[in-house]
Amino acid sequence: MEELARLAGITVRTLRFYRERKLIPPPRREGRIAWYDDDHLARLRTIAALLERGHTLTGIAELAEALDHGRDVADLLGVEPTEEEPVRLTPEELAARFEGQVTTENLAAALDLGYLGTDGGEIVHISRRLLDVSSALVREGIPLAEVLEAGAHVREHADALAEMFAELVLRHGPEEDLHRLRPLARSVVEAELSLALDRRLGQSTTERKSER
Structure with missing residues (x-):
């Protein structure tokens, strides 16, 4: 216990407190x-x-309970069922995806966003598309911490867009229409983002020409 506390940078008293709160699983015992x-x-x-x-x-105790009992962190955080395909990974596969950038801070940020959950001994990423895009950005040289920070900003805008679409649909139809018309909302967002990127690329081209 003393060695673990020293490596973690905490006191033995704090470690005992964490054990009492069941924030960490019990140790493996051999005799005494x-x-x-x-x-x-x-x-x-x-x-x-x-x-x-x-x-x-x-809140951390609730998360620890989820990890220890194989519950999905998405369930713990109250995330609704999604059309996105979840991905099961071992800790080694997750680390390989992000080239050694799965630090404690980045793991905490991913848990905070609800990207990661657990199922027994496996890690579950909530979306294959988000996982593939995130790892591709890291391979392009963008730090994972910045990718996660950008994800948090995108989440804020996406929530606002979803709320606006829901209000629009519910003004003119029953709640069941939200699921039925969901593909239309996704198409609008994808098209507008594509057009916005076109405008941004055009702006960059104009700026480079003006500098010459």
Whole structure:
């Protein structure tokens, strides 16, 4: 316990408190010896990162319970069923996807966004498309931390767009129409984003010409 506390940068008293709150799983015991491993250390570092991001110990305890009992973190966070295809990964596969950038801070940010969940010993990413795009951006040299930060901003705008579309539909029809007309909303957003990127590329071209 003393060695684990030292590696995690906390006191033994804090570690005992975390154990009492069931924030970390119990150690493996051999007789009177309690063995902690890298999973315990990773959990403690994740707890530290979540605390730094403003999460409460009560919220972290709920997350820890989900991790230990194989519940999906998306369920814990109240995410509705999605059309997106989830992806199951081992921790090693997730690390390989992002070329060593799966740090404690980035893991906490992904958990905070609801991108990651668990199912037993596997990690579940909520969307194959988001996973593929995120890993592609990292391969292009963009740090994962900045990709996740951008994802948080996109989430804010996407929520606003979804709310606007829902209000539009519900003014003229029943709630069932939200699901039926969902593809139309997606097409509008994709088309407008494509046009916006065209305008941005055109602006860049104009600026380069003016500099010559």
